[in-house]
Amino acid sequence: MHPTTPIPGEDLADLIACPKCDALYKASEPASMERAVCARCHTVLIAPRKGAGMRLIAVSLTVVILVVAATLFPFLTIRIGGASHSSSVLDAALSFQGGLFFALALAVAALIVFIPVLRALLMLYVLVPIVFDRPPARGAKAAFRMSEDLRPWSMAEIFAIGCAVALVKVADLAQVEFGPAFYMFSVLVVLVIVQDSFLCRYSVWKSLEA
Secondary structure (H helix, E strand, O other): OOOOEOOOOOOOEEEEEEEOOEEEOOOOOOOOOOOOOOOOOOOEEOOOOHHHHHHHHHHHHHHHHHHHHHHHHHHHHHEOOOOOEEEEEEHHHOOOOOHHHHHHHHHHHHHHHHHHHHHHHHHHHHHHHHHHOOOOOOOOHHHHHHHHHHHHOHHHHHHHHHHHHHHHHHOOOOOEEOOOHHHHHHHHHHHHHHHHHHHHHHHHHHHOOO
């Protein structure tokens, strides 16, 4: 652990604020694989990793492929009384397209499909030029800011976990078989954790401002 030290007023370009408790520190980038943490609430502020940019690009590309594929392949198959029915994530969202549940259908589709894909595409737009030693893309700062703002609303992994819990409860009533999309979302849960562990937001902002 590499804690930073609170300081009095300084040039704003040299300051970093804790996103949890708003404590201000003078930014001091630690060595690779070390971390700078908030002395008050222990939130990680800076965590540079060697080669993290290329890994994040690979993860973002994988997220796009998984989410798009998972919306088309069957998520689960239910068998009961000799009959069976398969449903994909897209089928589940479109099943609410009529009547009063149209807004719900749009919200479900946005939270579990469109927003995760949009965040991954924004991350690619920001990181690809930086990683390959090119000038930041036009509007990269706004794109990265939007990606961070959308983070709480990207719920594909929450959807996968919620479905797994719900399916355990109905397993006694019918035979439930997981389809390819379920396993894709399971991998997506892991990728989201990996992405957060590799992403150093301070390093990205410094690269965009260079």
